[in-house]
Amino acid sequence: MMTDEVLWSQAGTEKHRRILDAALEMFAEQGYAGTATAEIARKAGVSEAAIFRHYKTKKDLLIGVVAPVLRVVAPALVADVKQIMSQRYPDLRSFLAVLVKDRVGFVRRHHRVLRIALQELPFHPEVRAIVDEVFVRDIYPHATGTITDLQRRGEMMELAPELVMRTIISITAGHAVHRYYLRPGAPFDEAVEMELLVRLLSKALGPER
Amino acid sequence: MMTDEVLWSQAGTEKHRRILDAALEMFAEQGYAGTATAEIARKAGVSEAAIFRHYKTKKDLLIGVVAPVLRVVAPALVADVKQIMSQRYPDLRSFLAVLVKDRVGFVRRHHRVLRIALQELPFHPEVRAIVDEVFVRDIYPHATGTITDLQRRGEMMELAPELVMRTIISITAGHAVHRYYLRPGAPFDEAVEMELLVRLLSKALGPER
Amino acid sequence: MMTDEVLWSQAGTEKHRRILDAALEMFAEQGYAGTATAEIARKAGVSEAAIFRHYKTKKDLLIGVVAPVLRVVAPALVADVKQIMSQRYPDLRSFLAVLVKDRVGFVRRHHRVLRIALQELPFHPEVRAIVDEVFVRDIYPHATGTITDLQRRGEMMELAPELVMRTIISITAGHAVHRYYLRPGAPFDEAVEMELLVRLLSKALGPER
C-alpha cells in the first residue's frame, strides 16, 4: 500500500526524506501557518538549517510537499483512469464501481497531502496554481470524453460534463471529509461505504426515467 | 438579507463591532494563524490593546467570531427547518426544493463564518466542540425524525438517516465549496444551480426502482 | 558644543533617543553590517523589539541615524556659510580662515555620523542619495557663486569651481581622516592644524604668479 512518504523522488538523502515526512505530518495536523520550522526540524531529527539548505523558504517546503503528489502521482493515476475509461462496461454501475474504488484508494493513500492542499488552497496562489493545472490539463479533458461517451450510449443522464464531475467529486469528497476530517479515528468499513457511494451515484447520474 | 455582521449581539459598542467585523474578514481571508492581531486592529481602526480589552487572548476572539453564528443563528434556522419538516409535501422533490433553498440561503449569508469554522475545525478543539454540539443537539435529532417519516411514506430510499444527511450535505457543500472556495468571483445563476441540486438529490435519494 | 545626539528631533521618547545614540555609536565603530541589532538594543538598554517598533528594518534605522545630520544640520550650516560668504574679506586668506574654522568645527561635531555616511556610501543607494541631494541642492550652488566672485576679484586662481571645492574638501578631509580615522586618540592642536590648512589652501588656490 503505497503511502505519501514513498514518493519523495526528489529527496536524495535520508535526512531530506525525513524532513519531507515531518513537514507532511505537521502541516496536515497543524496547518502551514500553525507549524514552526523548528517543530519540523525537531520531528525530523535534523537541524533547522538543514531545512533551509534544501528549501529556500518555508513556503518552498510547502510546495515541495504538495507538488509531487499532485503533479507526479495524480497524472499517474489519471493513466489508470484512462485505462478504466477505455474499457466497455455492461452498465453505468459497473463503471462507477471501478472508478469509485480507484478514487477512494487514491484518497486513502494521499489523504494527508490532499488535506494540506485543500487547507492551504485559499492562502497560497502557488498551491492553487498546481491544483488548477492538474485538473485543467490532466483530468478534465479525459473525463469529458468518457462522460459524453456514456451519455451517448444512454447510460448516463444528460448533464454538462463539468457538473457530472462536480457531483462525483462532491459525493466522494463528502465521504472523505467525513472520514478523515470530521471523524478521524472512527471505525468504518470501506467496502460498505464504497458500495453505498456507487449506489447513490448510479441513481443520481443514471438516465432519467 | 442578513449578513454576518448584523448578529454581533454581544458587541455593545461600535468599536467592538468593528473589531468583530475585521476579525471575521481577516480570519476568512488569511486563516487564524495567518492573521496578526495587529492587522485586525489596523483594519478595525482601533488599537491592538482595544482587542485585548474585549478578549483575553487571540483564540477567544476566534471563538467570539465563530460561536454566535453557529450557536445563535443555526438553531434559529433549525426552527425554520423544523417548520419545514412538520409540513406535508406531495413528494420528495417538493420537500427537497424547500430544504435546499433554505440551506443554500444559509450558506450564502454566512459563508465567511462557515469557512472559518471549517478551516479551523481541525486545529481548535473549541471550534470542533461548537460544531459538534450544534449538530448533535439541534440538527441531527430533528432531521432523523423527518427522514424516517419520508421513508415510511415510500418517498425515500431505505438508508440510515445519518447517511441520508451526509449525502444531502455532501452535494450541497460540494456546490458551496465550488462557489465560494474554488471559484470565488465566478458568475453563476443560483436558481439554476439549486434546481440541479434538487434534481440530483431527488434521483439519488428517491425510492429504488 | 553641540553633538550628534542633540539633534534627534524625530525621537519622541527617551528610549527612542537612546536607540539612536546607541546605533550611531555602534555603526561608527563596527560598521553597519558588522553591528547586530541585538548589540544596539543592549547598549541602548531596550528590547530588540523596541527598535523595530520605530524602524521597520535595520536599514531604516541606518537612514534614521544618518539622514538628520545630513539633511537637517548640513543646510543649517550652509546658512552659516552663506553668511560667511556674503561678507567682504581683505584677502583670500582671511576668507579661508573663517571657512576652514567653520568646516573643521562641523566635522568635529559630527565626525561619527560623517564616518558612517562615508563608510556606507557605496553599499546603500539610500545613503548615497542623501549625500548627493545635500551636495547638489544645498551646498554646490552657493559655493559656486562665492568662488567665481573671489576669482573675479583676482583673489583666487582661475579654476572650475567644482575643482576648487574638491581641493578644499580634499585637504580638509585629509586632515579629518588622519585625525579621526587613521590616528584616533592621537593628541593634536586644532588651532595649529587649522592654521596650516589655511596656509596650504591659500597658497594652492591663490592667484598664479
Add this chain to the structure above:
Amino acid sequence: MMTDEVLWSQAGTEKHRRILDAALEMFAEQGYAGTATAEIARKAGVSEAAIFRHYKTKKDLLIGVVAPVLRVVAPALVADVKQIMSQRYPDLRSFLAVLVKDRVGFVRRHHRVLRIALQELPFHPEVRAIVDEVFVRDIYPHATGTITDLQRRGEMMELAPELVMRTIISITAGHAVHRYYLRPGAPFDEAVEMELLVRLLSKALGPER
C-alpha cells in the same frame, strides 16, 4: 598594465586564484561583513569548503586578499620612488610630475584592494597593522629623506615632512576618492587631472614668497 589579479603569487592553483579574484571583487563591492563566503564560492565557481581549505577563517581570506598588494607590491613601488627620488630635477614641479604620475598609476591599478584596505581599516587590527607597517617601515623613511633634501635646496616650503606627505596624500587621495568612490563610472581625462594635481601641489608646497 598590471592588475590586482596578476599578483596572487601565493596562489598555486587555478582555483585558488579564482577564489582570491572573487573575494577581491565582492569585498570591494559589498564590504567584508556584507559578503557571505557562499557568495564568494559561487562567484569563484568552487565549493565553500574549497575556500576553507586554503584559509582557516574568513578573516584569513581578507588578509590574503589585502596583504599581497600592500606588502609585496607597495615596497616594489617604493623602490621606484627611491629611484625617482635619487635623481635631480630642475624644479619642484618636474619632481611632482613624476611622483604624482607614479602614485596615480598605482591607485589605478590597485584601487579595489586599496578600497578594501581603507574600508576595513577601522574594523580589523590586522589590516591596520599591515598599513602601519608598510608606511612606517617602507615609505616614511625614504620620503623623509627626499623631502628634507628638497627643502634644503629651497625648492619646497619649510614644513614637517609628515605634514608634507599628508598634504600630497590628501590631494591625491581626494582625486582618487572622487574618481573611484563618489563618481565611479564618470568619464574623465587622467592626463588633465594629473596636470591639475601637480599644479596645485606645486603652488601649495612651493617656497613661500
Add this chain to the structure above:
DNA sequence: GATGAATGAGGTTTCATTCAT
C-alpha cells in the same frame, strides 16, 4: 583533494500580550 550535506550560533523580524499614562 574536493564536495555536498550538515549544523550551532546567531541574524533580523514578528507576534501576542502587558502596562504606564
Add this chain to the structure above:
DNA sequence: GATGAATGAAACCTCATTCAT
C-alpha cells in the same frame, strides 16, 4: 476606557565552519 510604547518569546532565515564520503 483607550492607547502608544514596550517586551519576551519565538518566528523564519543566514552564516561561517566542519565533516563524511
